[in-house]
Amino acid sequence: MMKKHINNPYDYAFGILYTEFPKELHELLNIPGKFKRKSNVKVRLKNGKVLEMDSSYVVDSDFDELYEPAVVNLEHQSTPVDEEKIKIIGNYNIQQIADERLPPFNVIATHIDKEKSLQKYKRTPTNTTELYFIDLGEKNIQQRLNTVSNIVRTNEKHLTIKDALNLGIIVLFAPRDNARNITRKVLDLYMQIKHMPKKLEFTLYSVISAMINAYFDDEKEYDELINMINYETEDEIIDKFETEIRTQNKMKEVEQFANDAIEENKQLKAKIKELEKKLESK
Template sequence: MKLKKPYHSNDITHKYAAMAFRKKMHEYLDLPGTYHRRYPTEVVLRTMATGRMDELYSTKEGMLINLKEESDVVTEKTLAKLGKYKTFASFIYGMPLYTGVICLKNPKNFPKEYEISPTDIIRPKYYYFSQEKLWKNYDTIINKVEHNIELSEKEALHIAFVPKYISKKYSEYVTKSFSKLFKHAKIPDEKLKRDIAFILMTMILSNIDDETEQDQLLEAIDMDAYRDDMEEIVYSRYGDELERVKAENKKELAKKDKELAEKNKEITRLKTNFAKAIEEINARKDIPSKTKKLLISTVLKS
């Protein structure tokens, strides 16, 4: 099965990668509670305006988590929007909501709270990966793998998330480095290693442009070893949806095949008519040869 860029949302590899990514990000950030299930992210406000959260899921302890990734500065306007999401989600699902913001810029001076109402104040928790810390985590992984030292769960997750949050200038280099050492990383929990492999796969497809290099790195992390597990898990969770999509695609292809056949039939009819018209023009004895050429040229251009 040819792996595709992450935007191919119907590819089962990326359905599982997205599912693994959410759960492992929850663990990586040490967010409260235990990840349980994801909820629709589209929001309809009282003004009938719509919005979309980056992530909305619940924990087994009965809390909603709205996790947002912000590449720019966070302002009061940002918090006002997050406040509206909080009001909507808490009302719809009847659970308290925790707001986390993953910041790509230092949040030191970002607003700490926003008053939705006198009795409802949103206080987001900011998560920031400094480049210094990311390089420190990178060096930790390189040194431990080179010396055959077992990785903790948090350290293992660095392999999945450092390539995502490191500066774009170095994301390709870091992705390649981690991909080449991944098979040698001592991660005792096979399920954890499998999930990290799926996330690292997404980083490869996101950060490496050359398809030949993509294939080499996917082979390096031994994706084929996890493929059967991946398909079994995805079909157990998304099987009905995947079969529905397949049926819809089959129906759509049949419709397109029918339309193409009709177009081909029309083209054949036109070619036959043109040939007949040209034959009739050539058969006329009362039309000068130059005029015939002009008429034939006109027919062929029509």
């Protein structure tokens, strides 16, 4: 078995799409509202721990589903939303309201049937965290794949940015029982696209490489696909990707160390209080 070198490839791939093309991602996912600007994604909890939202941005009303500006918390979910996750989303909302003075809008992008997720959580009698689900199930992904395939097949190799970005969405949200087959199709289409802007090429290369890392455990298969995508990608893009992966993995280690230290400090304080009570009783 091959050693994985990307820390949570699903979150990494989604993060690249959001970081590089937030407006286009918002529009491609058909989320209500009109994208305005990015917002803060860092969240500091009461216990001192720091968490990070998948994405956070401000939208204006579209007068269709959204009738006033809001701050969107767009989360990518590769597993059903459970009670722990929806509580965390509620904590994110507190940070967003403090940062933007706007109502929060919680959006979940997932390939999983929303009925398997917890959709609402009552925190207090007057405060409820509710989720808005974007259906990226098998039917939706197949439609996107067919659209991009048809464009490439008719020799329209100069795809729009949105058309090309659909490849990232397709491979990230691919049905897990068919993910390897879809990844190969996406890679084939990527290799046929010519004259991409550098930022777009970096984004698609990063997302597809991350998903190859996520879906292919067999080292021979993995090497085959990585060699294929590397052959069609400039060395500058590959080097940037590898540098970013090393940096992100290191940052994750540092954040984990800091959070572990906070937890140890919390436990130490609890032990000190317990000892003080015992001393007082004596």
